[in-house]
Amino acid sequence: PEIPLDENDIYVTTTQGDRFDSLAFQFYQDETLWWVISISNPSLPQNSLVIPEGIQLRIPTNLSTIIQNYNVLNS
Numbered sequence: 001p002e003i004p005l006d007e008n009d010i011y012v013t014t015t016q017g018d019r020f021d022s023l024a025f026q027f028y029q030d031e032t033l034w035w036v037i038s039i040s041n042p043s044l045p046q047n048s049l050v051i052p053e054g055i056q057l058r059i060p061t062n063l064s065t066i067i068q069n070y071n072v073l074n075s
Contacts, residue, residue, distance in 0.1 A: 001069035003040045003060050010059040018057075019049045027059050036066055 010027065020034035028036070038046055040058045051057065060066060 001039075001066060001073055003036065003066055005058075006060060006062050008061040009040075010061060012057050012059060014051045014053055014055045014057055016053045018051045018053070020051060021049050023051075023057070023059065028063060033063070036060055036063065 020038050021031040023037055024034040025031040040060050
């Protein structure tokens with residue numbers, strides 16, 4: 001689903017070794033939600049879990065809406 005900007009989104013600068021799945025666990029307590037962070041940052045490579053160091057990354061916080069839209073698209 002499209003993930004619009006939200007005023008409550010969190011922005012972090014990546015460090016060496018950051019991965020979409022580990023950040024999803026850190027912020028959502030669920031590493032399977034890595035795709036939320038990946039889709040929210042379309043300028044990053046989408047074919048890898050590894051994130052380049054020193055990138056400002058958007059972490060969406062409106063998970064319930066994102067997951068609801070995902071479920072509608074995939075039903």
